[in-house]
Amino acid sequence: xxxxxxxxxxxxxxxxxxxxxxxxxxxxxxxxxxxxxxxxxxxxxxxxxxxxxxxxxxxxxxxxxxxxxxxxxxxxxxxxxxxxxxxxxxxxxxxxxxxxxxxxxxxxxxxxxxxxxx
Amino acid sequence: xxxxxxxxxxxxxxxxxxxxxxxxxxxxxxxxxxxxxxxxxxxxxxxxxxxxxxxxxxxxxxxxxxxxxxxxxxxxxxxxxxxxxxxxxxxxxxxxxxxxxxxxxxxxxxxxxx
Numbered sequence: 001x002x003x004x005x006x007x008x009x010x011x012x013x014x015x016x017x018x019x020x021x022x023x024x025x026x027x028x029x030x031x032x033x034x035x036x037x038x039x040x041x042x043x044x045x046x047x048x049x050x051x052x053x054x055x056x057x058x059x060x061x062x063x064x065x066x067x068x069x070x071x072x073x074x075x076x077x078x079x080x081x082x083x084x085x086x087x088x089x090x091x092x093x094x095x096x097x098x099x100x101x102x103x104x105x106x107x108x109x110x111x112x113x114x115x116x117x118x
Numbered sequence: 119x120x121x122x123x124x125x126x127x128x129x130x131x132x133x134x135x136x137x138x139x140x141x142x143x144x145x146x147x148x149x150x151x152x153x154x155x156x157x158x159x160x161x162x163x164x165x166x167x168x169x170x171x172x173x174x175x176x177x178x179x180x181x182x183x184x185x186x187x188x189x190x191x192x193x194x195x196x197x198x199x200x201x202x203x204x205x206x207x208x209x210x211x212x213x214x215x216x217x218x219x220x221x222x223x224x225x226x227x228x229x230x231x232x
Contacts, residue, residue, distance in 0.1 A: 004161070033219060040127075042208050042222030043162070056219065091161055093220075107220060109154070109161040 002026075004110035006092050012116045013082055020078045021113045025094030032075050033107060034067055036060065037089040049075060050097060082117045089114050120145045120211045124223035132231050137181075137196040139226045141209035144190065151192040152210045152220065153183055162208065168192060179203070204230045 005024045013019050025032045031050050035043035046065070047057045051072035061067075064082075069075040079086055093107035125140040143149055150169050154162040166177025173185040183194045192209060206227050210220040 006161075035220075040224070042122075042210075042225050043220070045219040045221070048219055093162075106152075106164065106167060108164065111161040112159075114159070 004092055004094050004108055006090075006110040006113050008113060009111060010114050010116075012118065014118050015084060016081055018078065018080045019082060019115065020076055021090055021092075021115075022074060022076050023092030023094075023110060024074045025092070026096075026108060029094035029096050029108075030072065031095045031097050031107075032069055033093040033095070034075070034077050035091040035093065037091055037112070038087075043091055046077075079115075082115075084117045087115055087117045120149065120221045122209050122211050122221055122223035124207075124209055124226050126226055127224065128227045128229060130229040130231065131199045133201055134198050137194070137199045137203065137228065139194040139207050139209075139228065141183075141192045141194065141223060142190055143192060143209070143211045145211055149211045151183075151185060152212075153177065153181070153192075153194050154208045154210060156206045156208065156225075158205075165194070165207075199228075199230050201230050201232065204228055 007022045033048040034046040037043040045058050046061050047067050049069040052069050064080045067077045089112045091109055091112045093109045095107045121144045123142045152167045153165040155165050156162050165181050166175045168175050168185045176182045181196045183192050185192050206225045208225045209223045212220050
C-alpha cells in the first residue's frame with residue numbers, strides 16, 4: 001500500500017495559463033475525490049468519481065475546471081485560464097466503497113498540489 | 119445538509135497538559151465523524167473515526183474522541199500533549215450512506231509550548 005500520490009507537489013503559473021494535476025489513488029480504491037483548501041480553511045469538496053464515472057460536482061467547480069478518471073485508475077484535474085483566486089492546495093483522496101461500515105466513508109488523502117497563480 | 123463547527127481557531131497548551139479540541143456537527147441523518155491532522159505543507163492524515171459503533175473512539179498517537187449525540191459533539195482529547203502534536207486538526211462529517219463527501223470544519227491549530 002503506497003498511499004495516495006499527487007503530482008506535481010507545487011505549481012506556479014501565470015494568470016490565464018492552463019494547469020493539470022494528477023492523482024494516483026490507493027490501488028484497490030474505487031472512489032476518488034478532489035478537494036480544494038485555501039489558507040486558513042478546511043478542505044472543500046470539488047468532485048468525486050466512482051470507478052470512471054464522475055458522480056458529483058460541487059458548484060465550486062466552475063466550467064474552467066474539468067476532471068477525468070479514465071479507466072477508473074488515476075485522475076487528472078485541469079484548470080483552464082487560471083485566475084489568482086484559484087491559488088490553493090488541491091487535495092486528492094481515495095476510498096473503498098461497499099466494504100461495510102468500517103470501510104465506508106473513510107477517505108485517505110494525498111500530500112496535495114499547491115497552486116500559485118501570479 | 120451537514121456542517122461542522124470547530125470552536126477556537128487556535129489552541130495553546132503546554133507540553134504534558136491535556137489537549138481538548140472541540141467539534142460540533144449538524145446532520146439531518148446519522149453521521150460518520152472523523153478527525154484528521156495536517157502538518158505544514160502536507161496532506162491530511164486520519165486520526166480516528168466514528169462509524170456508529172462504540173461512542174468512545176481511540177485513534178493514533180494517543181488521541182481519542184467521544185461521540186455525544188445529545189450534544190451533537192465529537193471532541194478530540196489527548197491526556198498529555200507532546201511537542202510533535204503541534205499541527206492543524208480538522209473535524210469532518212459525512213452521512214452513513216457511504217455515498218457522501220466529507221464536510222470539514224475550518225480547523226484548529228494546536229500549539230504546544232515546552
